Amino acid sequence: MSHVSTPRRTALDAVHRALGATMTDFAGWDMPLRYGSERDEHTAVRTRAGLFDLSHMGEITLTGPQAGAALDRALVGHLSALAVGRARYTMICDADGGILDDLIVYRLGEQEFLVVANASNAQVVLDALIERAEGLDAAVRDDREAYALIAVQGPASAAILAGLTDADLDGLKYYAGLPGTVAGVPALIARTGYTGEDGFELFVSPGDAERLWQALTEAGAPAGLVPCGLSCRDTLRLEAGMPLYGHELTRGTTPFDAGLGRVVKFDKPGDFVGRQALEAAARRAETAPPRVLVGLVAAGRRVPRAGYAVVGADGAVIGEVTSGAPSPTLGKPIAIAYVDAAHAAPGTAGVSVDIRGTHEPYEVVALPFYKRR
């Protein structure tokens, strides 16, 4: 007996097909990879604006008097201290400190939080949150079907959105979110993203997604907004030095291994899952750092891919590439890699990537590769 699973389609599926998108299976979802040239889409987000369907992301809502306490116990961050209307990048770890997923948590009210998980981990996160909220006065709700998620990213995104909403976008800071109406559609308007640019993520009812997409397309056209697929989303986040679960972050790495120890809040009240292991990981990171996450920039034109070995001047393996791509902004191949601490300083000489048997020279640089002005 074979089990055939059909990829899930977002509320915008018909729109993508009408636009002639190249689709790809991503974490069980049929998602747009690109509509035309992924490099042009990338450039549009860096210089103008891009429109993304991110409806595969997994939304989970926590409500109740102890919703904040439940998140404090379940996640590594101090979410009960988050102000209403603000958002936080955080992680959920296993008892041994391994990362189960990285998350964005929005505080929608005193007693209401929206957790956004990666599509591939949404079920794991949901199960863990339910288990970890046990005994507390908090309800965990699977809201994956309740939302479509549309992102507008790029320097022109605020001006485009301003024409479609009365919401106070000037007052909406980076990593903040507020309920509002966009093009007549009720939306949670969040100033978040995964591109390294200013931008917004709009959580709406799936039934409203197409109407909102079309309104944004029309309003953005004069500013050069184009639809963008997951391919350029990956090169945008890579240039911005943002980690991707399954690449830089895995079950086998702790936040400290990934250089993201700052998301772990040891001083928050009460115990949390992974505390003991993470305290040990924090000590290890200070005294005997394991491999360090660094940026690599190519001297040549061959592109490093995840899993390729990083080698030192003597040809010995000193690390491994976790993500690599041609960078449209830099015009050269770039990579993020875990490299032995001794070779991780920017400018370290003699570092190469083994690209299918050839050692191609690479320069070690500090992350990110790109920072908006």
Place this chain on the structure above:
Amino acid sequence: MNNPQQLRYSKEHEWLSAAGEDGVSTVGITEFAANSLGDVVFVQLPEVGTTVAAGETCGELESTKSVSDLYAPVTGEVTEINEDVVNDPALVNSAPFEGGWLFKVRVTDEPDQLLSADEYTAFTEN
């Protein structure tokens, strides 16, 4: 997709022009292949003077998301490579059947199973 009638095609998505009087054919990848790859950012071509063998790898094409082997559609000696496409790999996407050609080969042997334009079109639609 418009696959030119005067070319022949391999199932690895290379195209081959009819040989001129000098016995030399031009090789490229099809529009179907270029679209599947996405933006091509690097091409590695066989060196002039080397012999390529039908059905065997003779280079590679890198795009944003992946690297793909380039297969020789015929056996023969490489007489010229397209330096323009080495310098500007995007030509493979913008003009796969014209300015984006890859190399020229003096054909000594060719497999029987090369496809006509219509056969190749049907092959890519299945």
